[in-house]
Amino acid sequence: MTSPxxxxxxxxxxxxxxxxxxxxxxxxxxxxxxxxxxPAGGPGSGAAAPARPADAPDQTPWSPETGPPDV
Amino acid sequence: xxELRWNPQLGEWVITATHRQDRTFLPPxxxxxxxxxxxxxxxTEFDRPDYQVAVFENRFxxxxxxxxxxxxxxxxxxxxxxxxxxxEVVVYTPRHDATAADLTVEEIRRLVEVWAHRTLExxxxxxxxxxxxxxxxxxxIGVTLNHxxxxxxxxxxxxxxxxxxxxxxxxERADSGECLWCRLLAQELADGRRLVAETDNWxxxxxxxxxxxxxxxxxxxxxxxxxxxxTGAEMLDLARxxxxxxxKYDALFGFSLPYIMAIHQRPTEAxxxxxYHLHIEFYPPNRxxxxxxxxxxxxxxxxxxxxxxxxxxxxxxxRQLEPxxxxxxE
Numbered sequence: 218m219t220s221p222x223x224x225x226x227x228x229x230x231x232x233x234x235x236x237x238x239x240x241x242x243x244x245x246x247x248x249x250x251x252x253x254x255x256p257a258g259g260p261g262s263g264a265a266a267p268a269r270p271a272d273a274p275d276q277t278p279w280s281p282e283t284g285p286p287d288v
Numbered sequence: 289x290x291e292l293r294w295n296p297q298l299g300e301w302v303i304t305a306t307h308r309q310d311r312t313f314l315p316p317x318x319x320x321x322x323x324x325x326x327x328x329x330x331x332t333e334f335d336r337p338d339y340q341v342a343v344f345e346n347r348f349x350x351x352x353x354x355x356x357x358x359x360x361x362x363x364x365x366x367x368x369x370x371x372x373x374x375x376e377v378v379v380y381t382p383r384h385d386a387t388a389a390d391l392t393v394e395e396i397r398r399l400v401e402v403w404a405h406r407t408l409e410x411x412x413x414x415x416x417x418x419x420x421x422x423x424x425x426x427x428x429i430g431v432t433l434n435h436x437x438x439x440x441x442x443x444x445x446x447x448x449x450x451x452x453x454x455x456x457x458x459x460e461r462a463d464s465g466e467c468l469w470c471r472l473l474a475q476e477l478a479d480g481r482r483l484v485a486e487t488d489n490w491x492x493x494x495x496x497x498x499x500x501x502x503x504x505x506x507x508x509x510x511x512x513x514x515x516x517x518x519t520g521a522e523m524l525d526l527a528r529x530x531x532x533x534x535x536k537y538d539a540l541f542g543f544s545l546p547y548i549m550a551i552h553q554r555p556t557e558a559x560x561x562x563x564y565h566l567h568i569e570f571y572p573p574n575r576x577x578x579x580x581x582x583x584x585x586x587x588x589x590x591x592x593x594x595x596x597x598x599x600x601x602x603x604x605x606x607r608q609l610e611p612x613x614x615x616x617x618e
Contacts (some may be wrong), residue, residue, distance in 0.1 A: 232401055237335065242343035245333065247404050250340065 290350065292444070293343055303371055304601045305350040316614035317384055322435035324382045327580065333379075339404050342379045343440075349375035351441060353415075358367035372415040374442030378402060384435050386546055387425065389534035392437075393617050397527035404523075405525040406440050408495030410557030414444035415595065419458055419554045420513075426546020428573055428580060429466060438549070446555055454555065457563040461536075469565030475505050482603040485532050487614050489525040492533050494603035499587075501575040501597040502606065506568040513564050524617065526568075531612045533570065539609040541577035548573075 235247040290305045315321070315400040318329045325334045335343055345352075351373025358424045362368035380388060380399055388396070407419045416468060423438035424431045446454065459467040473491060476482055482493045484504055492506045506529055518526065537545040548571045575596055586592045 225371040232398065232405075234405075239333075239344070241347075243347070245335075245342065247336070248341040248343070248398070248405075250398060287436050 289357040290352070290371040291360065292354060292371055294362070294367045294369075296365055297433070297542070297585050298448070301369075301445055303350045305348075305371070309457075312428070314434065320384055320435050322377075322379050322431065322437055323384050327382070327384070333377075337606045338382055339379070341381070341399060343376050343402065343406060344363040345386045346375035346377050346439070349554065351375050351443065353413075355451050369444075371444075373444045374410050374413065374440070376406060376410070376440040376442075378406070378421075378438045378440060380436040381440065386436050387534070387538075388436055389531065389538050389544070391529045391531070393524070393531055394611050395617060396419075396530050397524050400515060400518075400526055401422060403440070404514070404518070407514055407553060407556070408516050410440065413442060413470055417557035418443045418446050419553060420447065420450075420555070421551040423547075423549040424545070426573075429548055434515045446557070450552065450555065453552065454564060457561075457565070461563040467563055467565050469507055469512075469567055470511055473509065481600045484536065484603055484606045485529060485531055485614050487525040489522040494531055494599040494606065496599060498592040498595055498599045498602070500571045500573070501579055501595065502537070502570075503599075504543075504570045504606070505529070506533070506570075508566055512559065512566050513516055514566060515551070515553060518567075519547070525614075528614045528617065530568075532611055533606075535611055536574060536606050536609045537570075541574060545572050545574060547571060551566050571579075 232248050232250050235249070237245045237247070239245055292301045292303055294300075311490050315330075320328050321330065322337050322338060323332050326337050333347075334342065337561075344443070351371050353372070353374065354371050355370035358368040358370060360368060368490055378399070380386070381391060381395065383390070388399075391399070403421045410416050410419045420441045420443060421438065427434075451479055457468045460466065460471070464471070476487075476493050476496070477491060480494060484492045484494060486492070489510065490506055490508055491558065492504055494503060497506050502591075506526070508518065508526070510522065512518060512522075514522075524562050537547065550569045550571070552569060552580075554561045554566065575581045579594070586594055
């Protein structure tokens with residue numbers, strides 16, 4: 218994102234991302250919002266997720282301080 | 289096979305993507321590839337029994353990160369290029385039978401966050417000049433999957449409509465020193481006849497120059513270029529506005545109205561596009577409950593749209609439909 222007038226990140230994003238690499242090499246990103254009271258195995262719980270690939274980014278929430286996770 | 293072919297008649301690229309002929313076409317509910325794992329008779333795109341919002345690379349992309357070399361040789365007059373770029377699918381909800389109008393305001397707000405995040409991510413790629421978030425809804429639009437979802441394309445060039453808008457915005461800035469959309473917004477708010485809904489941060493209305501009978505444009509009051517520039521309050525208001533207009537659409541003829549949603553954001557290429565103002569356009573194809581507006585001779589052959597309705601009248605119709613006020617936050 219290189220426009221001279223420079224974008225500013227939104228001030229309210231609190232989601233997490235979990236990136237999975239599919240067998241054919243495509244990426245799949247699960248977005249979840251940790252404030253939700255999620256049942257075990259429910260969305261964003263990660264209970265049924267496979268191990269994160271070594272080259273996939275950490276599940277870091279996007280915030281103005283940290284910036285978006287690298288996918 | 290996929291490549292970009294240059295059309296010197298119109299000065300624009302055409303994407304060929306022959307593999308898309310093989311994509312899944314309107315599968316029955318039990319064979320939906322966008323349902324969570326275990327909810328379909330087939331292996332779906334997901335490895336989990338549930339999700340909130342998910343994004344994945346399109347299995348049948350028109351543009352891709354590592355494109356194959358073009359299958360044909362170009363010429364000086366008609367060059368070809370690899371189809372570099374991005375094609376993503378955004379799945380709004382695990383609920384197969386829902387539509388975007390069925391989502392809660394909070395669920396739509398989260399979707400806006402995802403669109404903003406994908407714009408940042410894809411826009412940072414060297415090969416992407418423009419990030420286009422859109423949704424095709426309804427079989428009359430040509431959707432191949434009914435599960436609620438949208439798409440995001442990362443084009444390696446400015447698509448023709450965006451290029452034209454950028455050019456017109458630059459001309460307006462040179463002439464008046466003002467933003468084209470800020471001027472349109474002020475004009476529509478002052479006139480009032482084409483307004484459909486208003487919140488503190490957004491305005492929705494049928495444009496003065498609408499192509500489609502029930503076309504609606506949503507514009508933020510503040511001059512921003514990208515979704516990720518919106519404040520939290522502006523994102524929440526956008527979610528309210530989206531739900532409000534979609535509910536009005538569904539109330540229009542008494543069925544879930546098909547539409548194309550096109551989110552027009554500022555280009556992400558390295559150039560000064562500061563005059564570009566974020567806005568969202570909806571094009572429903574229905575001109576009545578049973579009749580569609582087709583792109584026929586004048587539109588398809590000459591690019592000259594003919595609208596059989598008056599924007600002042602269609603806006604009044606939409607304005608009077610429920611919900612008459614923007615939906616509240618649940």
